[in-house]
Structure formats: structure tokens, C-alpha cells
Amino acid sequence: MRIGVVGGGEFGRGLATTSARAGHEVLLWSRRGGDLQVPRVKVTGSVEDLADRQLIFLAVPSPHVTDTARHLGPTMNGEHVLVHVSRGLVGEQLETLSHVLRSETPCRRVGALGGPLMARALTADEPCGVILGTRFPEVEEAVRAALDAPTIRIERTDDILGVEISSALVGLIALGTGYALGHGATPDTLALYVTRGAREAVRVVTALGGRPETFSGLAGFGDLVAAVAGDGRPEIRLGMALAKGLDLDRAGVEAGAYIEGVFIARRVANFAKRAGIRTPIAGVMADVVDGTIRGKDAIAALSVSL
Amino acid sequence: MKLGSLWKRPFRLPHLASRPPRPGDPLIYSFNNHRDAVIAEVTERVVHAHQGDPAHLERILNDAAMHETRRLQAQGDSEAAESLSFWSNLYRRVARLSDSEKRRMLRRIVSRMAQGVAGNFDPRVHALAERAAPKMLTGIMNPTFLPTELAGTGSHLDMLVRAEGPLESLRRLSNRGTLVFVPTHSSNLDSVVLGYALARAGLPPLMYGAGKNLFSNPVLSFFMHNLGAYQVDRRVQAQLYKEVLKAYACVVIEKGFHSLFFPGGTRSRSNQVENRLKLGLAGSAVEAFSRRQVRGDGRPVWFVPTTINYDLVLEAESLIEDHLREKGKARYIIEDDESSQLDRWIAFLRKLVGLSSACVIRFGSPIDPFGNSVDDIGQSIGPQGHVVDPVTYVSRNGTPELNAERDRAYTQDLAETIVDRFRRNTVIMPTQLVAHVLYRHLVQATPGMDVFGRVRERGTITMGWEELEQEVGNVRDAIVGLEERHELRIQNEIRTARPNAIVHRALEVWNGYHTHAAARVTQAEVVIEDPSLTLYYQNRLAPWAEQLADDGHVAAAREIQLEGRR
Numbered sequence: 001m002r003i004g005v006v007g008g009g010e011f012g013r014g015l016a017t018t019s020a021r022a023g024h025e026v027l028l029w030s031r032r033g034g035d036l037q038v039p040r041v042k043v044t045g046s047v048e049d050l051a052d053r054q055l056i057f058l059a060v061p062s063p064h065v066t067d068t069a070r071h072l073g074p075t076m077n078g079e080h081v082l083v084h085v086s087r088g089l090v091g092e093q094l095e096t097l098s099h100v101l102r103s104e105t106p107c108r109r110v111g112a113l114g115g116p117l118m119a120r121a122l123t124a125d126e127p128c129g130v131i132l133g134t135r136f137p138e139v140e141e142a143v144r145a146a147l148d149a150p151t152i153r154i155e156r157t158d159d160i161l162g163v164e165i166s167s168a169l170v171g172l173i174a175l176g177t178g179y180a181l182g183h184g185a186t187p188d189t190l191a192l193y194v195t196r197g198a199r200e201a202v203r204v205v206t207a208l209g210g211r212p213e214t215f216s217g218l219a220g221f222g223d224l225v226a227a228v229a230g231d232g233r234p235e236i237r238l239g240m241a242l243a244k245g246l247d248l249d250r251a252g253v254e255a256g257a258y259i260e261g262v263f264i265a266r267r268v269a270n271f272a273k274r275a276g277i278r279t280p281i282a283g284v285m286a287d288v289v290d291g292t293i294r295g296k297d298a299i300a301a302l303s304v305s306l
Numbered sequence: 307m308k309l310g311s312l313w314k315r316p317f318r319l320p321h322l323a324s325r326p327p328r329p330g331d332p333l334i335y336s337f338n339n340h341r342d343a344v345i346a347e348v349t350e351r352v353v354h355a356h357q358g359d360p361a362h363l364e365r366i367l368n369d370a371a372m373h374e375t376r377r378l379q380a381q382g383d384s385e386a387a388e389s390l391s392f393w394s395n396l397y398r399r400v401a402r403l404s405d406s407e408k409r410r411m412l413r414r415i416v417s418r419m420a421q422g423v424a425g426n427f428d429p430r431v432h433a434l435a436e437r438a439a440p441k442m443l444t445g446i447m448n449p450t451f452l453p454t455e456l457a458g459t460g461s462h463l464d465m466l467v468r469a470e471g472p473l474e475s476l477r478r479l480s481n482r483g484t485l486v487f488v489p490t491h492s493s494n495l496d497s498v499v500l501g502y503a504l505a506r507a508g509l510p511p512l513m514y515g516a517g518k519n520l521f522s523n524p525v526l527s528f529f530m531h532n533l534g535a536y537q538v539d540r541r542v543q544a545q546l547y548k549e550v551l552k553a554y555a556c557v558v559i560e561k562g563f564h565s566l567f568f569p570g571g572t573r574s575r576s577n578q579v580e581n582r583l584k585l586g587l588a589g590s591a592v593e594a595f596s597r598r599q600v601r602g603d604g605r606p607v608w609f610v611p612t613t614i615n616y617d618l619v620l621e622a623e624s625l626i627e628d629h630l631r632e633k634g635k636a637r638y639i640i641e642d643d644e645s646s647q648l649d650r651w652i653a654f655l656r657k658l659v660g661l662s663s664a665c666v667i668r669f670g671s672p673i674d675p676f677g678n679s680v681d682d683i684g685q686s687i688g689p690q691g692h693v694v695d696p697v698t699y700v701s702r703n704g705t706p707e708l709n710a711e712r713d714r715a716y717t718q719d720l721a722e723t724i725v726d727r728f729r730r731n732t733v734i735m736p737t738q739l740v741a742h743v744l745y746r747h748l749v750q751a752t753p754g755m756d757v758f759g760r761v762r763e764r765g766t767i768t769m770g771w772e773e774l775e776q777e778v779g780n781v782r783d784a785i786v787g788l789e790e791r792h793e794l795r796i797q798n799e800i801r802t803a804r805p806n807a808i809v810h811r812a813l814e815v816w817n818g819y820h821t822h823a824a825a826r827v828t829q830a831e832v833v834i835e836d837p838s839l840t841l842y843y844q845n846r847l848a849p850w851a852e853q854l855a856d857d858g859h860v861a862a863a864r865e866i867q868l869e870g871r872r
Contacts, residue, residue, distance in 0.1 A: 054703075070689075070690065073688060073689055073690040073692075074688070074690045074692045076688075077694055077695060077698040078676060078694060078695070078696065078697075078698035078699030078700075078701070079698040079699070079701050079702065079704075102677075102719065103689060104689050104690075105688070105689065106676075106678060106686075106688035106689065106694040108676050108677070108699060108715075108716060108719055109712075135714075135715035135718060135719075136711075136712055136715045137709065137711045137712060138702065138709070138712060158715075274852065274864065274867070275868075275871075276864075276868045
């Protein structure tokens with residue numbers, strides 16, 4: 001299969017490596033172009049080169065997905081299969097990224113990868129699992145072929161919306177987990193917080209039109225366990241940096257990554273108000289990010305009160 | 307044969323004076339020549355789908371026999387008796403039939419179902435309806451108009467029903483591909499006014515499925531039978547019957563007959579614009595496109611999301627009552643609503659005399675089966691304005707192929723797009739605007755009360771005339787703001803009208819038709835007389851309530867919006 005990868009970050013390179021190992025011809029498009037040192041993977045700086053790809057992985061941070069999709073749109077047609085791995089929801093209406101792909105490109109055969117899949121696991125050949133959300137059988141077929149490796153378990157659901165929302169909300173809960181850890185929360189406090197967070201996430205998933213059982217699978221629960229168990233994800237690092245009392249900018253520098261959880265907290269809380277559901281944790285995390293609540297007060301609010 | 311049953315059979319004009327075909331006739335004019343081929347193709351397809359596993363075949367026959375026996379026993383009239391013995395017999399014997407007998411039985415049943423569904427089209431009846439219907443309707447509305455109507459070419463209906471949208475482009479596209487109109491559904495009048503608006507706009511007549519109950523009136527039945535309607539008997543539960551309906555819709559579109567579906571399935575009980583669609587028939591249209599491409603027939607299929615907006619709804623009272631009684635579980639058939647009562651029709655039509663644009667039909671821009679917009683010459687246009695070939699959506703490695711699961715996924719995406727287009731093309735009418743302001747006032751006056759409590763507040767809540775005018779003006783301006791962002795539409799007449807005139811118009815429309823007017827005037831106040839009706843008319847605006855509210859009304863608006871989602 002001819003596979004394209006958009007994004008030269010860690011995740012993009014991981015997907016490119018795995019696909020090339022499975023015997024596919026892989027072309028990676030990166031704005032920077034040049035040599036990314038991925039074995040057996042060609043790199044291009046021009047988007048038109050992706051026209052002959054059958055499957056394209058989109059591995060760019062969620063704030064760049066809209067621009068990337070616009071850029072990609074004119075090169076695509078109805079036959080292309082587009083699969084993104086970004087965590088995030090766009091705008092006040094919490095639009096999913098697959099929705100962005102469908103409105104900015106002519107592609108309809110889209111999918112979203114979620115769950116506890118880390119770039120490191122892809123390249124290091126460790127056993128790992130991933131959930132693919134798509135309504136299209138040909139998307140599943142393409143992804144299974146692309147990531148065909150004895151160490152990767154691929155599950156599928158047609159609830160693509162549920163997968164995307166779950167991924168974004170796990171990011172938010174992980175941010176709070178890092179914050180609580182930074183304040184020295186004990187495992188039982190943490191368990192209380194995470195459980196409440198999961199319950200809240202299910203309410204949001206349902207209100208946005210996803211299915212609650214999607215959150216109970218790899219997309220939500222599985223991903224959350226990996227985060228809490230310490231798979232080294234940036235949301236935890238950022239939460240810990242915030243717990244040190246750093247402001248958002250400095251915490252971001254310390255965590256060393258862009259983190260979606262920070263930016264959806266307030267929007268989730270606002271949405272919940274409109275939808276008439278309770279999301280106390282999103283509210284507290286939004287306040288934490290804004291710096292209006294701190295320390296033990298925040299931990300108490302996250303786990304016990306509210 | 308009993309006389310009564312004569313009416314139940316399709317009544318057709320004799321072939322003697324058949325109209326010679328002319329070049330440029332819409333394809334539907336020759337439908338009767340295609341009729342047998344359509345039935346044969348439908349039969350073939352449904353039969354083919356059940357070849358193979360004999361156990362499966364037995365299940366499907368058993369399902370049909372069980373459901374039909376049950377239904378006909380419950381129906382218990384002479385019509386039922388005719389076929390009851392056939393089905394109960396089959397129900398008893400199905401397990402003992404040999405495989406080849408089962409297959410023969412399947413073919414016989416499917417073919418009979420397809421014949422029962424199949425429509426008819428008679429150009430002579432179409433011409434008659436086109437000429438006479440506006441005059442008849444106007445005559446009912448006000449007999450004094452009749453002489454001028456019959457003499458002149460214009461019609462008061464022209465004033466009453468307004469069609470908006472890209473009519474020129476639709477006319478052109480109707481010659482290049484197959485159009486599938488998918489309108490919102492509020493009233494049994496919908497297919498009548500839509501048919502009228504299409505004819506007046508120079509658009510071809512459509513094939514459409516109509517509930518069998520609409521065929522029970524002999525006059526209506528005559529027209530339906532000869533104007534391209536096919537029969538859908540909603541009482542029939544058998545799986546096979548549903549398959550026949552879907553295959554019928556698919557074959558008809560595949561052969562190039564422009565079609566009409568109400569994708570909401572049933573009239574909106576709450577008066578909200580449909581936000582969930584029944585996917586079955588829209589799915590048939592997507593499948594029709596795929597099958598054409600696989601056959602190498604590149605003619606496109608396009609969808610036209612359409613909204614039908616009424617200032618006054620014939621069946622408003624029955625619909626909202628049903629909505630409140632069975633919240634969330636709309637029934638398909640209301641046996642005895644206003645649309646089956648002649649005096650209500652007359653009262654309704656009389657009420658509308660002299661009102662301009664009491665019904666606005668807004669045709670949205672056409673889209674291809676994958677939600678892309680379509681330009682004037684029928685090319686699909688991607689989001690960045692470049693041309694996309696629709697055949698790529700059903701192709702793999704450059705070759706078109708059939709795939710039912712894929713087409714179901716496309717249909718779900720398409721449904722989302724249609725819902726979005728419905729919202730953007732909703733035209734807010736004066737009664738809806740005024741009802742929204744009144745209902746919001748009621749909600750504000752009854753904090754925390756549920757909808758059932760609120761609709762019991764008959765005549766207890768009043769609103770000062772000045773305040774009402776003020777807020778109608780504010781909400782109207784907010785709607786105009788949404789219109790500028792292409793999120794919603796407003797009736798032309800009230801875009802710039804004085805709020806006072808808008809309120810008067812709404813009160814005038816309600817007064818004298820409904821059992822109780824939604825609201826009436828006393829001195830300097832307006833009394834909410836029938837909160838259910840107020841709710842019904844305002845529901846059209848429920849999804850935008852919060853966006854239309856100023857700070858003082860946000861809480862009430864949010865309640866309305868939440869209530870509307872349930």
C-alpha cells in the first residue's frame with residue numbers, strides 16, 4: 001500500500017516506521033521537509049506528492065489540524081483514507097477533528113486512532129493496543145494492513161465521535177492527575193479523583209453524541225490507566241509543573257510539549273453548562289489553569305467536595 | 307366484488323385518449339412504460355438478497371407470515387379476510403416447505419408486495435391537477451374569488467405559497483442528473499404544497515412514497531395514484547416489506563426518476579426541525595448512486611434539502627398533543643387529526659386568504675450523496691472550491707464497487723449534513739417569532755416548572771404589549787444577525803417590519819382557526835391562552851434560544867433549549 005504520513009513529530013515518525021516495517025511504501029510530508037532520519041521512509045516538503053497515497057495518517061497537534069486539512073484538501077478526493085491521531089476538540093462547540101477533516105477536505109473515509117498508544121511503543125516494538133474509530137470498513141482494512149505487526153492489537157468501533165471525545169477528555173483528566181501527583185496526592189485520593197473524572201467524561205461523551213461504552217474501552221479507560229500508570233505523557237508533566245506554582249507559559253516550557261487538556265478545560269465546562277450536565281472537575285481544572293484556585297483547595301475540590 | 311373495495315384499487319383513466327409523448331417531457335411521464343420493469347427489478351433484487359442459506363430463508367418467510375397474520379387478525383375486516391388465510395397457512399406450513407418451494411414462495415410474496423407498492427403516473431391527470439388544483443383550493447378558501455380565478459391566469463395561491471432558493475440551478479440540474487428532494491415534514495399538506503411549488507417553478511413532478519392512509523379518500527387517492535405516489539403501508543411490519551420499499555426507492559432513482567423522501571419519517575410532532583433522520587430511504591439513494599457507477603452509468607444523484615415553513619399549521623393541535631403525550635415516541639399514524647376533517651381544511655384555507663407568504667418553501671443548494679456542494683453544471687465542489695469526482699467515493703484503486711456497510715456510513719454522514727442544511731434553511735415565520743417571545747416569558751414566570759406544568763398555565767400568564775413588542779424586535783434583530791452568518795433565515799415580510807405589525811400578524815393568524823388562539827389581546831396586555839400551541843410554534847426556534855436571548859433572558863432561554871433537546 002502507498003501510505004502517507006503528515007507530521008514529522010514523534011508520533012508521525014513512529015507511524016511511518018511501523019508502516020514501513022510492515023512492507024509499505026511510506027512518504028512523510030513535513031513542512032520542514034528534509035531528512036528526518038526514518039529508515040525506508042521518503043520525506044517530502046510538498047503536499048501534492050500525497051495525491052497518490054491510499055492511506056494518510058495525520059499526526060499533527062490538534063490546533064494545527066484545521067490549517068493542515070485546508071492545505072491538504074485540494075490534493076485529496078473521495079478515495080483517500082484519512083486517519084488522525086490527534087487529541088483535541090475544536091471551538092466552543094467541541095467539534096471533533098474528524099468533523100474538521102470532513103469539512104475542510106473532500107475526504108469522507110476518515111478514522112481516528114485513540115487509546116494507550118504512545119509513539120515510543122510503536123518504534124520500540126513493545127506490545128501495545130490501539131482503538132480505531134471509523135464507520136468505514138475500508139478504513140479499518142487499510143489501518144490493519146498499515147500497522148500490521150505482531151505487537152500491535154487493533155480494536156475497532158464505529159463510534160468515531162466517542163473515540164475522539166474520550167481521547168480529549170483523558171488528556172484533561174491526566175492534566176489533573178499530574179497536578180494532584182505534584183501535590184503529593186496518595187493513591188487513594190488519586191483513585192477517587194480519577195474515578196470521578198471518568199464518570200464526568202462519560203457524561204460529556206454521551207451529551208456530545210458518543211456512546212458511554214466507548215469510554216469504557218481502550219479509548220477512555222485503557223488510555224487513562226496508561227496515563228496514571230506513568231507512561232510519561234506530557235499532560236502529567238504539565239500538571240506537575242502547574243502544581244509547583246508555575247504559570248501556564250513557564251509550566252509549558254518545563255513540560256516541553258503542547259498540551260490540549262489545558263485548552264479544553266474551560267470549553268468543556270462551558271459546554272456542560274449549556275447541555276445541563278455536571279462537570280465539576282473540568283471547572284476546577286479550568287480555574288487551576290487560570291490560576292484562580294491553587295494547592296490543597298484545588299485537590300480537595302477535585303477529589304472530595306463539589 | 308364489493309363496491310367499497312373498488313375505491314381501494316388504483317383507479318386509472320382509460321387508455322383511449324392517451325396523450326402522445328412529446329420531446330422534453332420529464333421522464334416520469336413515461337413511468338407507466340417502466341412500471342413492470344421496476345417491479346421485476348425490485349423483485350429480483352430482494353429475492354437475490356435471500357438466496358443461499360435455507361435456514362435464513364425460512365426465518366424471513368416466517369417473519370413475514372407471523373407479522374401479517376397478526377396484523378390481519380387485528381384488522382379483522384373483509385379486506386383482511388382475503389389474505390389472512392394465505393398468511394396463516396404459510397405460517398403453519400413454512401417449516402415443512404422444501405427449499406425450492408420456499409424460494410418460489412419468496413418470489414411470489416415479494417412480487418406481490420412490489421406490485422402493491424408500485425406507483426403510477428398519468429400526464430393527463432398531472433395536467434388536470436396543475437390547472438385545476440389552485441382554483442379548487444382558492445375556491446374553497448373564498449368562493450367569491452372563483453370567477454376571477456377561473457378567468458385569470460394568476461392564483462391567490464401564488465401569493466400564499468412562496469418558493470425560495472436556487473430554482474434556476476435546480477431546473478438545469480434536473481436535466482443532468484437525478485434529484486432527490488428531502489424536505490422537513492410538518493403537515494399532511496406538505497406534499498400538496500410542495501407539488502404545487504415544483505410545478506410553478508417549472509421543476510418536474512416527483513416519485514414519492516405516501517402512507518396508505520392518504521389513499522383512503524377516493525378523490526385524493528385518484529390523484530395520488532396517478533401522480534407518481536407509491537403506497538407505503540405503515541402497518542405492515544414484515545422485514546421483507548421494508549426491503550421491498552427500500553429496493554423500490556433505489557430502483558426508481560437508479561432509473562432516473564426524480565424523487566421525494568421525508569427523511570424525518572413522520573410529521574414533526576414538536577414542530578422542531580428534524581434533528582434525527584430515518585436513514586433507510588436516503589440510504590437507498592446513496593445505493594442507487596453506487597449501483598449506477600458500478601454499471602458504468604455515470605449520471606449523478608443529488609439531494610436537495612428543503613424546508614417547508616408554515617405560519618399556521620393545519621394539524622398543530624393534534625401534533626403537539628401527541629408530542630406531549632408520547633414525548634420521544636412519536637406515533638406514525640394519528641387516526642383522526644385535522645387533516646382528515648373537511649371542515650378543518652376549509653377553516654384553515656379560509657384563514658389563510660389574504661395572508662401573503664403563509665407558507666415559505668425554501669429549497670437549499672443541492673449536494674451530492676457525500677455532502678459536497680454542486681455547481682450549476684453539476685460538478686461536485688470540495689471545501690476548497692476545487693472539483694471532486696463523486697465516483698471516487700465508491701471506488702477502490704480506481705474501480706467503482708458496491709459495499710453496503712460503506713454506503714450506510716455515507717448515509718449517516720449525509721444525514722448529518724442534511725440536518726445542518728435544514729437548520730440553515732429554516733425560515734422563521736411571524737407566529738414562531740411571537741410564540742417564542744411569549745413562551746420565554748412564560749418560562750421566566752415559572753422557574754423550575756416542567757413542560758407539563760407549563761402547558762397547564764392556560765390564560766394565567768400575561769405580557770405587557772410594550773414589552774412584547776420590544777422583545778419581538780430584539781429577537782427579530784438577533785435572527786437577522788444569524789441570517790447574515792447563514793445560520794438561519796427569516797421570512798422576507800418581517801425582516802424589516804415594525805414589531806407591532808409582526809405581533810398583529812401573528813395574533814391574526816392564530817385567531818379563529820385553532821380551538822383556542824395561542825394568545826389573545828386584552829387592553830394593554832397579551833394573554834397566553836393556549837401554552838401548548840405557544841410551545842408548538844416557538845419550538846421552531848428552540849435550538850437557537852440562547853443565541854437569541856439578551857442577558858435578562860439567558861436563563862429562560864437555556865431552559866427552553868434544554869427542554870428542546872429532550
